[in-house]
Amino acid sequence: MRKAALLAVHELAKRDPRVVFVGSDITKQNLEKFAAEFPDRYFMEGIYEQHIIGMCAGLAMSGKIPYLNTIATCLTRRCYEQVLIDLCLHELPVRLLGSGGGTVYAPLGPTHLANEDIAIMRAIPNMTVVAPCDADEMKRVMMQSLDWHGPLYIRIAKGGDKVVSSDVRGFKIGEAIPMREGKDVLLVSTGITTQVALDAADLLSKDGLTATVLHVHTLKPFDTARVLRYAAQARAVLTIEEHTLVGGLGSAVAETLMDAGKGGVPFVRLGFPDVFTEELGSQAEIMGKYGLTSANLAAKAKQLLSK
Amino acid sequence: MEQRALIDSRGKDHRRLILQMLVGSGRGHVGAALSVMEIVRVLYDDILRVNPQNPQWPERDRFIFSKGHGCLALYVMLAEKGFFPKDELMRSCHFGSRLGGHPESRKTPGVEASTGALGHGLSIGVGCALAARIDKKDWRTFVLIGDGESNEGSVWEAALSAGKHRLANLTVLVDYNKFQSYGPSKDIQDLEPFADKWRSFGFAVREVDGHDVPTLRETLLATPFDAAKPSVLICHTVKGKGFKTTEHNADWHHKAKVKPEELQALLQELEVAL
Numbered sequence: 001m002r003k004a005a006l007l008a009v010h011e012l013a014k015r016d017p018r019v020v021f022v023g024s025d026i027t028k029q030n031l032e033k034f035a036a037e038f039p040d041r042y043f044m045e046g047i048y049e050q051h052i053i054g055m056c057a058g059l060a061m062s063g064k065i066p067y068l069n070t071i072a073t074c075l076t077r078r079c080y081e082q083v084l085i086d087l088c089l090h091e092l093p094v095r096l097l098g099s100g101g102g103t104v105y106a107p108l109g110p111t112h113l114a115n116e117d118i119a120i121m122r123a124i125p126n127m128t129v130v131a132p133c134d135a136d137e138m139k140r141v142m143m144q145s146l147d148w149h150g151p152l153y154i155r156i157a158k159g160g161d162k163v164v165s166s167d168v169r170g171f172k173i174g175e176a177i178p179m180r181e182g183k184d185v186l187l188v189s190t191g192i193t194t195q196v197a198l199d200a201a202d203l204l205s206k207d208g209l210t211a212t213v214l215h216v217h218t219l220k221p222f223d224t225a226r227v228l229r230y231a232a233q234a235r236a237v238l239t240i241e242e243h244t245l246v247g248g249l250g251s252a253v254a255e256t257l258m259d260a261g262k263g264g265v266p267f268v269r270l271g272f273p274d275v276f277t278e279e280l281g282s283q284a285e286i287m288g289k290y291g292l293t294s295a296n297l298a299a300k301a302k303q304l305l306s307k
Numbered sequence: 308m309e310q311r312a313l314i315d316s317r318g319k320d321h322r323r324l325i326l327q328m329l330v331g332s333g334r335g336h337v338g339a340a341l342s343v344m345e346i347v348r349v350l351y352d353d354i355l356r357v358n359p360q361n362p363q364w365p366e367r368d369r370f371i372f373s374k375g376h377g378c379l380a381l382y383v384m385l386a387e388k389g390f391f392p393k394d395e396l397m398r399s400c401h402f403g404s405r406l407g408g409h410p411e412s413r414k415t416p417g418v419e420a421s422t423g424a425l426g427h428g429l430s431i432g433v434g435c436a437l438a439a440r441i442d443k444k445d446w447r448t449f450v451l452i453g454d455g456e457s458n459e460g461s462v463w464e465a466a467l468s469a470g471k472h473r474l475a476n477l478t479v480l481v482d483y484n485k486f487q488s489y490g491p492s493k494d495i496q497d498l499e500p501f502a503d504k505w506r507s508f509g510f511a512v513r514e515v516d517g518h519d520v521p522t523l524r525e526t527l528l529a530t531p532f533d534a535a536k537p538s539v540l541i542c543h544t545v546k547g548k549g550f551k552t553t554e555h556n557a558d559w560h561h562k563a564k565v566k567p568e569e570l571q572a573l574l575q576e577l578e579v580a581l
Contacts, residue, residue, distance in 0.1 A: 051465050058430065
């Protein structure tokens with residue numbers, strides 16, 4: 001997914017002289033062509049995230065469209081004030097490419113897990129937050145990012161994830177995508193948990209239950225209209241996210257349902273509880289421990305429907 | 308460096324306006340505004356290439372007022388140059404005003420960046436200077452920071468980067484008034500050897516009495532001090548400069564609810580030679 005994002009930045013740079021790339025001491029893999037073709041628009045900077053956010057703000061104030069890539073935790077936590085003031089208050093077109101969203105860096109421990117990035121980014125006015133589900137969708141996000149108004153945070157998942165998105169369904173920042181439609185239950189997902197939700201829908205179909213899987217790639221602005229439309233057609237709603245339950249997708253869906261007076265629908269949120277995950281191992285192992293699996297999502301759906 | 312420069316009649320006019328704004332808005336960071344007043348004046352009089360009729364003129368020089376709390380001085384000069392009507396000065400901080408307690412670029416014509424949280428402006432300035440270099444433009448970037456602000460690590464992150472990129476089109480002005488909110492900087496976080504720090508980060512450094520208008524002008528006209536380095540001008544200033552009551556007085560770092568008798572005493576001070 002990161003490869004797709006970085007190669008897309010190079011494509012965009014060929015198309016538009018305003019595009020600049022800024023990295024913070026990251027691997028040069030997939031960046032060589034950009035660096036060779038546009039050396040004056042390529043900046044590999046030091047490990048000072050506060051500074052590079054401000055620097056990108058200055059570049060954007062002067063007409064550039066900076067794409068900034070480094071580790072998601074560093075892009076969201078270390079420089080939160082710079083993101084809030086320098087980028088969002090000024091509404092500048094800076095694109096933050098956060099590598100290792102969620103628990104991608106599971107073996108590296110809690111200092112490297114971006115399990116609250118969506119919550120803290122969506123708390124800031126003018127910010128847009130997108131979590132694509134696979135590398136193909138990342139390309140679509142990147143192509144639309146060029147002309148997107150204001151700052152944009154793009155969560156990059158682990159590489160090599162199964163491709164479940166398709167051009168057929170189209171893509172527009174801010175518009176949730178129904179990946180499949182059913183009449184019994186609504187599964188709302190974002191990022192790579194859309195893959196989990198699709199597998200859960202397969203499991204449910206074996207029991208004669210049909211599920212809608214609504215892929216909410218854009219967490220902000222939140223597509224309340226589609227969430228409400230599909231929730232109205234379902235007997236139960238479940239959300240699943242590779243993120244803390246504080247302030248992420250589940251919270252946004254709950255807020256949407258309650259605000260619309262639709263809080264009566266049976267509802268369950270799956271995500272990380274309000275703890276630091278400390279298990280190490282792999283992303284799959286950590287997600288498994290906290291029930292972010294297709295089997296658990298299907299089981300929870302059946303429980304809700306049987307009540 | 309001693310600060311011996313006297314405040315001339317225009318400097319007194321500026322200070323009168325700052326006091327009136329303080330009364331009009333009910334509050335303000337007086338100490339910082341009085342210490343940066345001559346720096347801002349010389350920039351707008353003699354150095355910055357700006358167009359008050361077209362504040363967004365693409366070829367303008369960029370001036371990032373990073374120590375945002377000193378903005379009363381900035382507002383005085385922006386109004387004087389015609390970026391907005393002078394009568395707006397007296398309504399700063401009021402509901403609906405375009406002039407806030409910290410400068411905001413989306414509200415106030417001529418303000419380049421919204422500042423107030425310290426340690427942001429120099430990084431923004433580095434980005435502006437890099438953009439000018441990419442586009443091969445000759446507009447320049449100036450950033451005013453404070454000495455208290457220089458406690459922030461992000462200032463030195465930006466300084467590292469400016470040195471690395473050898474940004475000769477970037478000039479940093481430091482308002483070195485040696486006083487912070489709590490008291491003397493040397494008691495809170497001493498910055499010395501200050502000039503050496505900047506030199507070691509790759510800057511060409513000069514020092515000046517920050518209230519000496521002719522010398523400020525002459526020195527700033529000599530930027531860049533080195534054709535292959537960013538410049539820093541350390542301006543030795545006096546916090547609260549211009550009034551015996553406010554000079555070196557932490558009580559006047561930020562002032563609200565100025566009593567009429569205090570204001571009267573200060574205005575009288577302006578009438579005698581300083």
